[in-house]
Amino acid sequence: MDWPIAEVARMSGVTARTLRHYDEVGLLPPARIGAGGHRYYEERQLLRLQQILVLRALGVGLPEIGRILAEQVDEVGALRGHHRRLLAERDRLDALADAVSRTIAELERSRKDGNPMTINRPENLFEGIQPAQYQESLRDFPEHAEEVGRTVAAMTPQDIEAGQRERTTQMILLADLMAAGHPADAAPVQAQIDAQYQAMTGLRPVSAEEYRAVGRSCVDNSAWRAAYEAIAPGLAAYQRDAIEVYATTRLS
DSSP states (O other), X not given: OOEEHHHHHHHHSOOHHHHHHHHHTTSOOOSEEOGGGOEEEOHHHHHHHHHHHHHHHTTOOHHHHHHHHHHOOOHHHHHHHHHHHHHHHHHHHHHHHHHHHHHHHHHHHHHHHTSOOOOSOGGGGGTXXXXXXXXXXXXXXXXXXXXXXXXXXXXXXXXXXXXXXXHHHHHHHHHHHHHTTOOTTSXXXXXXXXXXXXXXXXXXXXXXXXXXXXHHHHHHSHHHHHHHHHHSTTHXXXXXXXXXXXXXXXXX
């Protein structure tokens, strides 16, 4: 039995354009090409697509996926390895969600009481967040990742924690604005985006198009999307849209 590309796209949630791209780069050739150039996929191709999508969800780039698939011999063994990595990522995201939940509760309590937020155990803020994973998530921006790496290497552990705390706080503040119903182009939202942009350009110049790409990565990059969605559903797309507005109105 085989399935046309449109049906595979429907089942997997991957666009037909992406499936064609996977074919063009040699990752997923179809089982056969029918009349009119229509691609058809059999069970073996569906299993391979599953592995590709699992590895993509784990943040692996297409060239590395190609190498992994080319070297693997035992499909069951490979899937067991992917499964272990998915379980580890699930545990990390659970820890991240718990850490963010605690931070939200502390911020809400401090606002209600009118007192500054007190962090009794600062290390709890960073469960599920590892600097190496943050830098890995910048793989689509090699120049910025290189600069971040140099900066982090010169920082003390306290400075790194302060930076992570600031990023978490920025995400929570943006989530508050989203929950309050502010559109992406609202002044307070754009003020938050400007603060983020100024932090980035403190490391190196960032063009309008690169900042747009950063915004798109909030949704397209699985690690970034998971971090945003752990704070509030829809926050990744909200951040992307707000960056698009900022890049168009302030940087273009």
